[in-house]
Amino acid sequence: MTIGINQFFNTAASQLSSLSAQADAINNQISTGKKISAPSQDVVAYNRLAQIKQANADNTTYGSNISLAKSLLQQSDTTLTAVTTQLQRAAELTTQAANGTLSDANRKTIAIELQSIRDDLVNLAGTTDARGQPLFGAATGTTAVTQAADGSVSFGGTGEVPAIPVGDGTDIRATDSAQRVFGGLPNGSGGTTDIFAVLSTYISALNAGGTATATAASGTAATAIQAALNQASDVQGSVGARAARLDIVSTQASDAANARDVDRSALEDTDVSTAIISLQKTISILQATQASLTKLGQLSLFDYLR
Template identity: 65%
Template sequence: MQIGTSLFFDRTSSQMTNLSAQTSTLNTQIATGKKLSAPSQDVVAYNRLASIKQATADQAAYAGNTSLAKSLLQQSDSTLTQVSTQLQRASELTLRANTGTLNDGDRKTIAVELKSILDDLVNLANTSDARGQPLFGAATGTKAVVQGADGRVTLGGTGELPAIPVGDGTTVAATDSAERVFGNIPTKAGGKTDVFAILSDYITALDAGGDISDASATAIDGLNASQSQVSNVQGSVGARAARLDIVSSQATDAAAARESDRTELEDTDLSAAITELQKQMTILSATQASFSKLSSLSLFTYLR
């Protein structure tokens, strides 16, 4: 079989060009640590990498939200513990005030402490969170509760704040409104009241003096219901915090899986790349040597 001189040169030149390109690519992969530098190298892998990077960016945002939600729930739990302590003390004072051995002066002294507890509860209700916003804020209103000049307290708004997104299709309510914590206490008449009204009414009765048995019974029932409600909210806070721990754990596992996929698609296997580079350079060197030797033969010189 005869091989034309030009065909020999073309084939050999093409082979050396391809080998040079391969060694250049391998050198780049080794130097950068990345297998892919352009979409044209592997369109499917590049698209997959883009999806992984987008998911990683999304998860970074969700992680920030999760951290915020955890912080808010921890602050809520701590604040609700203080609220529960104040309500317990108010209940103790109410039972004491209902003792028949006390006179009006004694009860007015108790009323003074109950006023202090009421003020403390207002301050706790208006606690600011890490963002400077009301911890027990509502969908409407800028303050959790508002205390008027007459000492009467009203809820600053109604409705719950939107839940915080912590994952694809996953949200967590990181806060509870003052209405949920302090309001909607059922009364014997079938209506609703709040812990501030319960205390304010009882303080008024104590200051007025006389028979307080009915007022004491109403206050005791209301404070017991308030304590139960706060306990329920605090239990819900704990459950949501536990859920966030699960969300965080799942996010960590997903991030590890994405990183494994990214590494396989994008990162250079240095050991394999170096071995392949040495192989390609050996072939290139041999090809160049063969080409140089063959091209110098007199037959090729003659054929040209």
């Protein structure tokens, strides 16, 4: 009988300990709002939660990149609109200067405005973004364009800036180099030039005087300026397409984040109502077990021998 009594009390003590631990665990779930706090509670769920946490961290980084890319694309679009406006005015002035009835003084006046347009284009090419970096910077170099003491303009680097990662396996080039926007224009000799050189050469021709010279120079300049307009328009169209794609990526990232949060909540969040009922049930069993054990413990050996 001694062995039986010892086994009984050992079993009861184990049950009390287990019930107390269950009550503490449920109470902790209610207070923290989390069902899982350690791998031992549910290895599969804990690992899945770790994956979700990592995915959310990656999404935060991608979200910052998306915001940056959107900002750069918007600034590029605005700046390219200003570039197009300047080029359109240059094209109008070229048509005016080709008029054979103009005097040299008239053409010099046109040259002055063209010089202002050229300066504005140089300034637009050197636009900096919110980070203080050149908006039209290249893969190499620290400036988009540089202007020498004699007024000549050259590109500060070569190559396109690497695309920005905005999702798993997805990246978007948020900016274009100054070379792509302002350079690469055919020069009529099989080579290429840039709009700054085109305008400089044309301005010099207008200042030199002479109807024949001005007319010939106007024709050459008009062709190059139209090519520059077409190129700026193409780049701006590409910017718009990339911005539209970025909106899609952003929406997809948001939808994926919402889906992950649903999964996380199902795995991790405590159903408080259900947990309270479970806690009350566990406490009731615990109290009943304690009461039974106390009552049995008060029995004497003579009670067993009756």
